[in-house]
Amino acid sequence: MNPSRSMLAVTALSMLTCVPLAHGKGWPWARQLETYESHMKETASREGRFEALDHAAVAALMLGEIEKARSYAEESLAMAESYSHNWNYGNAIHDGHAVLGHLALQKDDVTRAEVELLAAGRTPGSGTISKYGPNMFLAKALLEKGRRTAVLAYLEECRLFLDDHGRLDEWELAVEQGEIPDFKGRLWR
Secondary structure, three states, X not given: OOHHHHXXXXXXXXXXXXXXXXXXXXXXXHHHHHHHHHHHHHOOOHHHHHHXXXXXXXXHHHHOOHHHHHHXXXXXXXXXXXXXXXXXXXXXXXXXXXXXXXXXXXXXXXHHHHHHHHHHHOOOOOHHHHHHOOOOHHHHHHHHOOOHHHHHHHHHHHOOOOOOHHHHHHHHHHXXXXXXXXXXXXXXX
16 A cells, blocks of 8 residues: 555544544644545545545644634535435534534633534434544533533433443443543544
8 A cells, every 4th residue: 555545544544433643733633634635625526525524624623723624514514414325424413513513612602512512412423433432522621611411411312323322321420420521532632
């Protein structure tokens, strides 16, 4: 496998499972954003663009490129219903709303962030999200602001698509006890 194809495969796997290759800002996020933006420019199909948009939105958010993150997340969500049959549909719903929720938190619009968290939880899931779980970065940020009710409602939504209910039970118990759960690697950074 040539190095660029290998990097694309690792980058795609990292974004699909919502597990960063490394923590913080910098290389993996910059490389991922570059990879997905390049794919969006080069693909001849709207569906190919759709498959990259939510991943580009997450990478842009992690790099602090707010307008790109917003634009990509909104475009991904706008296109989603047209591609409800696509393997990436559930990821696009979850990630698009999670990115918009983070952007709302950056403006101290906690109510809007809660709305976006619940919308993210209404994803039908995907092969990856259903098996490994969704990213909990927005849920954790809301818990840090004391917003337990919204996070509990989100975790309840996750029961509809997440295979591991034992993990959900553990997280719900921690939230009910006023704690922030150990989301076990389910954070973007």
